[in-house]
Amino acid sequence: MRTVTFGINISIDGxxxxxxxNPGKELHDYFTRMMDDVDLLFFGRVMYQLMFPYWSDVAKNQSGTADENRFAERLTSIDKVVVSRSLDSAEENTRIVHSNPAEELLKLKQQPGKKILADSISLLPELIAAGLINEFHLVVHPVIVGKGRRLLDAGSLQEELNLKLIDTIIFKSGCIAHHYLKL
Structure with a gap:
């Protein structure tokens, strides 16, 4: 069975x-390397629309820095599934799923292949409750924001999820990447 990884950037206050x-070279390189073991991206609509068509344009036009171009090329080359009730169309190598995200991810997880990288704050509680997330890559940025979307809202989980820290990387920028496995 395939591993599902959840990866996201987060502020100190969640x-x-x-x-x-502002990720910079070292974080683009980190996420590009992380995607070497990934052959499917599983996004919610908001994350999908945040990432595309921006990174597709960077990959096509080579309009970023060298590290941004590598990240964009890797990101856009991977097949994608986007969960949305409202999207009617998506870029090439992207399939839209309109309902039952946990059921869909379970089916994908049972297929042969490399890791699946999931990134959707709105779907995260449902995917955790279904036991579908195997590992987490949380990159904590040295900033306190005080507003916006939290990783998890209070009461969004039915029970706590215990994790084991297996790796930490401290970047020159002050960001810290934490890699956790679900126990």
């Missing part, structure tokens, strides 16, 4: 607004 982070 907010996940990607518009406030």
């Amino acid at each position: 907010y996940c607004d990607h518009t406030i982070f």
Whole structure:
């Protein structure tokens, strides 16, 4: 059975607004390397629309820095599933699922392949409750935001989820990447 990884950038106070982070070379390289073991991305609509078409344009036009271009090329080359009740169309190598995200992810998890990288704050409680997330990559940025979307809202989990820290990377930028496995 495939491993499902949840990866996200987060502020010290638990907010996940990607518009406030400035990842830089070392974080682009980190996420690009992480995707070497991934052959499917599982996004919610909000994350999908945040990432695309922006990174597709960077990959096509090579308009970013060298590390951004590598990240964009890797990200756009991977097949994607986006969960949305409202999207009617998506970029190539992307399939839209309109309902039952946990059921869909379970089916995908049972297929042969590399890891699946999931990234959707709105779907996270449902995916955790279904026991579908095997590992977490949380990159904590040295900023306190005080507003925005939290990783998990109070009461969004039915029971606590115990994790084991297996790796930590401290970046020159002050960001810290934590890699956890579900116990």
